[in-house]
Amino acid sequence: MSRFWNEKTRNIEPYVAGEQPKPGQKIIKLNTNENPYPVSPKVREVLDQVDIGNLARYPETSSRIVREELAKVLGVKPGQVFCGNGSDEVLAFSFQAFFESGKDAKPLLIPDISYSFYPVYAELYDIPLKKIPLLPDFSIDVEAFCKEEQGGVAFANPNAPTSLLLDLSDVEKILKANPDHVVLVDEAYAAFSGQTARDLLPKYPNLLVTGTLSKSHSLAGLRLGFAVGSEELIEGLCRIRDSFNSYPVDTIAQKIASVAVCENEWVEENTKKICATRDRIASALSEKGWDVLTSKTNFLFASPVKMSAESVYTKLRGKGILVRYFNKPRINQYLRITIGTDEEMDAFLRAVEEIMEGKDA
Ligand SMILES: Cc1ncc(COP(=O)(O)O)c(C=O)c1O
Numbered sequence: 001m002s003r004f005w006n007e008k009t010r011n012i013e014p015y016v017a018g019e020q021p022k023p024g025q026k027i028i029k030l031n032t033n034e035n036p037y038p039v040s041p042k043v044r045e046v047l048d049q050v051d052i053g054n055l056a057r058y059p060e061t062s063s064r065i066v067r068e069e070l071a072k073v074l075g076v077k078p079g080q081v082f083c084g085n086g087s088d089e090v091l092a093f094s095f096q097a098f099f100e101s102g103k104d105a106k107p108l109l110i111p112d113i114s115y116s117f118y119p120v121y122a123e124l125y126d127i128p129l130k131k132i133p134l135l136p137d138f139s140i141d142v143e144a145f146c147k148e149e150q151g152g153v154a155f156a157n158p159n160a161p162t163s164l165l166l167d168l169s170d171v172e173k174i175l176k177a178n179p180d181h182v183v184l185v186d187e188a189y190a191a192f193s194g195q196t197a198r199d200l201l202p203k204y205p206n207l208l209v210t211g212t213l214s215k216s217h218s219l220a221g222l223r224l225g226f227a228v229g230s231e232e233l234i235e236g237l238c239r240i241r242d243s244f245n246s247y248p249v250d251t252i253a254q255k256i257a258s259v260a261v262c263e264n265e266w267v268e269e270n271t272k273k274i275c276a277t278r279d280r281i282a283s284a285l286s287e288k289g290w291d292v293l294t295s296k297t298n299f300l301f302a303s304p305v306k307m308s309a310e311s312v313y314t315k316l317r318g319k320g321i322l323v324r325y326f327n328k329p330r331i332n333q334y335l336r337i338t339i340g341t342d343e344e345m346d347a348f349l350r351a352v353e354e355i356m357e358g359k360d361a
Contacts, residue, residue, distance in 0.1 A: 008124070015120045018324055028347055030338040031322040033160070033189075033299050035218040035274070037341070040266040043219075046259045050252055059251040062238070065258040066249070070226060073261055074198060080228055082237045083257070085248040087188055087212040087225025090237070091154075092121050093244070094208060094227065097236040098182035099152045101126040106151030111140055113331055115156045115186060127151075134330075138162045138293060138301075142170045146177035154184040158193050161326065161336040163295035165193045168200065175204045182233065184208045191216030191271050192278075193296035198228055205230040215298055216267050217260050224249060224257040274298050278339045284349055288356060300337045307356065309333045315355045321348055 001010065018032035038044070063083035071078040084090040099108045099122075107130035110118045122129040128151075132144045138159075145153055153174060158165040175183050185197040187209050197209050208229040214220035227237060241248060249257070278300065282292045285302050292302040304312045313325035313335055324336040339345065 012123055013120065015117045019322055021322070026320060028321045028340060028344045030299075030340050030344065030348060031324045031336075032220070033215060033297070033336075033338045034220045035215055035270065035298065036339070036344060037218055037270055037273070039218045039260070040263045040270075042263060042266075043217075043256060043260045046256055047252075050255055054251055057251075059247050059249060059254055061242075061246045063249045063254050063257070066224070066226075066254055066261060069258050070228075070261045073264065074228060076198070076201065076228055077231070079231045080201070080234055082227040082229075082234045082241075083249050083254075084225050084227075084237075084241070086214065086223040087186070087210045087227075088117060089223075089248060090210050090225045090227045091117065091184070091186065092124075093237050093240045094182070094184055094210070095121040095125050095127060095154075097240045098184070098208070098233070099125075099127045099154075101128075103128065106149055108152045108154060109145055109148055109150045110154050111159065113138070113159075113162060113328075115160050115188075116326075118154055134159075134162070139164055140166050140170070142166070142173055145174045150178065150181060152181040152184070153178055154186065156186040156188065157197065158189045158296045160189065160297065161299070161301050161324065161331065161334070163189075163293050163297045163299055163301045163336075165195065165296035168195055168197065171197050172200055175200060175207055179204075179206060182206050182208055184210065186210050188212050188215055189297035189299075191267060192275055192298050195296075201228065201230070205232065208233050213257060213260055216271055217263070218270070219256070219260060222253050222256055222260075224253055224260075274339050277342055277345055281337075281339065281345050281349065285352070288352065298339050300339070301331075301334055302337060303334045304352075304356075305333075309335050312352070312355055316348075316351055319351045319354075321351055323348075 021027040066083050067078045067081040070081050105128050107128040109130050109132055112131040112133045132141055135141050190196045208227055210227045212225040285292050289305055290302050291305050
């Protein structure tokens with residue numbers, strides 16, 4: 001605490017990112033839902049073509065080439081695409097652009113268990129929030145999202161950390177029930193789910209879908225996120241961007257991303273591989289008596305049932321394996337386990353076995 005902090009800085013509870021290993025530390029990192037595989041060979045090649053002299057100039061403000069390529073891949077107009085410094089930034093801009101702030105504003109609805117950055121942004125921008133409890137099976141309570149009075153809706157689909165997918169017909173119900181406010185669907189993990197709400201865009205001008213190259217494209221370190229929506233929504237995001245930072249995506253990131261977004265075949269192959277590993281590990285954990293939710297993401301949300309999740313987390317950490325544990329009501333008996341390579345996941349399973357057999361010294 002510093003006497004120089006203003007009230008907001010004093011009171012905000014910042015987002016806590018997953019632990020990052022120290023340089024040189026040998027660790028199996030299954031705690032931040034990154035892709036365990038390296039980028040595609042084409043993306044690797046493009047780095048060689050980067051003209052370092054170009055860095056003397058500011059980047060193109062709107063990531064025009066990335067947007068044009070993404071628009072082709074997604075079958076929308078470039079004016080329907082917005083790019084930012086990771087989808088975290090795109091989400092932050094969306095909260096500022098579309099949800100009202102102040103005590104008298106109607107609340108933004110989010111699930112009580114979802115991406116933990118949403119409440120942080122709401123607090124930061126003074127947006128009143130109403131958390132809608134997930135149903136006992138951790139699925140999103142669609143009826144409640146349709147019934148409650150609100151000034152907008154935001155949820156992740158598939159949801160994090162639960163890994164569960166809400167069917168497109170249910171997403172559409174929420175959109176239909178909320179025609180006068182923005183429904184923000186955060187699709188950070190959509191590539192692993194076989195479904196996207198982008199298919200609903202032609203019918204719903206209030207729909208904004210965010211995406212990222214962090215998970216499906218092995219580019220978490222590049223920080224390239226995007227939003228797709230009606231041109232009026234994208235224009236709103238541009239107004240916020242240009243009131244904050246005109247150059248959110250740097251020149252090198254734009255160059256790499258413009259190639260990466262076209263790598264459909266590579267993404268499909270890579271995604272298939274991760275989903276196959278995911279399903280194998282889910283079955284193996286279920287056989288050991290764990291409760292594993294049906295994941296449509298690149299991570300599992302699972303409870304060891306017979307042991308405390310926190311103790312398994314700590315013991316895995318002691319064995320050099322990082323997973324994510326949230327000490328929060330309703331989910332403190334679960335672990336979020338990112339899907340790594342097959343070798344990493346085999347090591348994870350061996351460690352789990354040892355822990356369950358009490359061989360964790
Ligand atoms: C649901 C969800 N949305 C957004 C993000 C942020 O992704 P990015 O790396 O694009 O900022 C994450 C990251 O883990 C996430 O889990």
